[in-house]
Amino acid sequence: MKRYFLGMAAGYSTGEVWRHTFAMGRKSDCRALKKYLRGRYGGESTEDTRVVLCKNGRSALCLALMAYFEPGDAVIVNGFTCYAVYEAVKSAGLTPIWTDVSREDLNFDLSLLQVTRAGDGSGGNPKNVLRSKNFWGGKEPAGPARKIAGIIIQNSLGNPVDVKQVEAFARKHELTIIEDLAHSAGVKYADGREAGTVGAAAVFSFGKDKAIDTVSGGAVVLRHPCKREIKAPSKLPKLSDHLRARFYPFFGTVCRGLASVHLGGALMRGLVKIHWVEKSADNRLDLERKISKFEARLALKQFKKFKKSGEAPLRKFCLVQNRGEVLRELQKAGYYFGGFWYERPVSPERYYKKVHFPEENCPNSVFVAKHIINLPTYYSKADLAPALKIIEKYLLRDTRGGREK
Ligand SMILES: *Cc1c(COP(=O)(O)O)cnc(C)c1O
Numbered sequence: 349m350k351r352y353f354l355g356m357a358a359g360y361s362t363g364e365v366w367r368h369t370f371a372m373g374r375k376s377d378c379r380a381l382k383k384y385l386r387g388r389y390g391g392e393s394t395e396d397t398r399v400v401l402c403k404n405g406r407s408a409l410c411l412a413l414m415a416y417f418e419p420g421d422a423v424i425v426n427g428f429t430c431y432a433v434y435e436a437v438k439s440a441g442l443t444p445i446w447t448d449v450s451r452e453d454l455n456f457d458l459s460l461l462q463v464t465r466a467g468d469g470s471g472g473n474p475k476n477v478l479r480s481k482n483f484w485g486g487k488e489p490a491g492p493a494r495k496i497a498g499i500i501i502q503n504s505l506g507n508p509v510d511v512k513q514v515e516a517f518a519r520k521h522e523l524t525i526i527e528d529l530a531h532s533a534g535v536k537y538a539d540g541r542e543a544g545t546v547g548a549a550a551v552f553s554f555g556k557d558k559a560i561d562t563v564s565g566g567a568v569v570l571r572h573p574c575k576r577e578i579k580a581p582s583k584l585p586k587l588s589d590h591l592r593a594r595f596y597p598f599f600g601t602v603c604r605g606l607a608s609v610h611l612g613g614a615l616m617r618g619l620v621k622i623h624w625v626e627k628s629a630d631n632r633l634d635l636e637r638k639i640s641k642f643e644a645r646l647a648l649k650q651f652k653k654f655k656k657s658g659e660a661p662l663r664k665f666c667l668v669q670n671r672g673e674v675l676r677e678l679q680k681a682g683y684y685f686g687g688f689w690y691e692r693p694v695s696p697e698r699y700y701k702k703v704h705f706p707e708e709n710c711p712n713s714v715f716v717a718k719h720i721i722n723l724p725t726y727y728s729k730a731d732l733a734p735a736l737k738i739i740e741k742y743l744l745r746d747t748r749g750g751r752e753k
Pocket of ligand 1: 405566
């Protein structure tokens with residue numbers, strides 16, 4: 349039996365493929381989704397809460413950043429993430445401050461940030477310009493000191509951050525919190541609050557393999573009054589993008605079916621080549637395009653489904669030695685990885701160079717990217733048992749504590 353961990357729409361059952369391919373959508377579906385998000389994630393005053401539906405998650409994140417920060421500000425970002433986050437931060441005119449992660453939950457470890465306030469005692473500097481060796485790779489970038497104004501919570505692979513710690517940190521340094529829930533829609537924090545009800549904005553991606561998966565689309569709930577005016581997208585999605593989103597689960601299923609005769613991989617590569625299928629990382633940020641209406645309809649259905657989850661992370665991750673070997677063994681046993689999260693501290697590999705990631709400041713992120721394997725949670729225990737047996741042999745037991753150096 350062939351099994352697929354990730355990629356090729358493996359999370360879609362046959363029934364879901366058909367429901368996705370033929371789903372209709374209307375304007376009222378967008379209104380209904382907005383209303384639902386306002387109700388579930390809205391701020392204290394729902395009158396001030398604004399919900400914007402977007403082409404994808406990165407566009408939604410970019411809008412959130414534009415709403416609460418000034419160009420030139422810096423924001424603290426999880427040092428283990430995908431390129432989409434970098435693209436959103438850059439497009440909003442901000443500087444990312446990559447922060448090393450904990451090997452326990454892949455979330456930024458704030459105890460590693462030694463924040464000192466510039467200007468304390470020296471006079472002249474604005475009060476909330478923060479400086480740290482860790483922040484800037486040992487030296488600050490040229491030009492005026494950046495004001496560190498925000499922190500983006502990621503809840504990596506669905507593992508919730510220590511939200512009390514993040515809030516205390518944010519309060520102390522006067523940072524605005526943005527919650528990026530691409531991995532963690534529906535997750536609960538340790539204190540019982542739902543992810544998305546803590547920060548100034550809650551950002552959702554409905555992209556492939558995300559917590560809410562309608563192939564593309566995104567949303568942002570602006571929970572606090574915006575500091576800067578932002579414009580909601582007004583243009584309809586491109587027809588080509590719409591069709592790609594509609595047929596991806598179908599193409600994925602066909603390719604998975606053909607994999608047993610060794611044609612599926614080739615067919616998928618062919619579809620990517622002629623742009624009938626787009627790799628997730630290549631989905632461009634676009635602040636003008638609206639979500640497809642059928643995606644709004646399907647996203648709302650999925651939101652309503654997980655009312656009380658909170659426990660299920662998006663992926664179960666483990667750290668292994670000799671990852672190449674593990675993947676080969678898994679493949680021999682019939683488990684195919686169509687890519688996994690993440691092979692670089694900022695994935696995918698082909699965009700990594702653009703990011704100028706400060707590896708020397710983030711040894712845990714670098715370590716994790718070398719050793720991580722993650723398993724989706726849409727397979728049953730029985731399905732995964734043979735795979736886990738293989739992984740077990742290579743598990744790095746001692747993954748906790750200490751920074752590798
Ligand atoms: C995928 C992802 C996004 C946004 O993804 P889109 O592909 O733009 O929908 C944002 N944040 C994180 C952490 C992600 O993994």
